[in-house]
Amino acid sequence: MIAAFSVTPLGAGEEVAEAVAAAVKVVRASGLPNRTDAMFTSIEGEWDEVMAVIKAAVEAVKPFANRISTVIKIDDRAGVTDGLSRKMASLERHLAD
Template sequence: MIAAFSVTPLGIGEDVGEAVAAAVKVVRASGLPNRTDAMFTSIEGEWDEVMPVVRDAIDAVKAYSGRVSTVIKIDDRAGVTDGLTAKVATVERHLAAGG
């Protein structure tokens, strides 16, 4: 499965980069395949591997604020591995073909 999620501390102002970095640090330390972009961090693995990492990332942000907002989108598809790379490669292949 791939889980794309965003954790935002509430009530600490506009500059939330330090708190978000704490969450990303947790994800990167997990050893699971992951990517971070401007809006979401995506992590790939089995349900029982991914969800504790998401919870720990939320907890890391709670160290900065007693209230956090979390958005999670999950693609749970049996038999797929390396989805973080494969999904993007498929789109790039279509773009290269003029599609």
């Protein structure tokens, strides 16, 4: 599965990069395929391992705020591996046409 998620500390002001970096460090240390952009981090793996990483990322943000907003979008498709790369490759092929 692929999960795209964002973790935002609430009440921490406009500058949340340090808190977000703490979450992204957890994701990168997981060893699972992942990508981060300006709005979301996407991570790919089995359900339990992906959800465990998301939970750990939320925990990493807790020292920055008493309240945290988490948004998760999941694409759970049986039998698909390397979905992060394959989806982007398919998009780029269509853009090149």
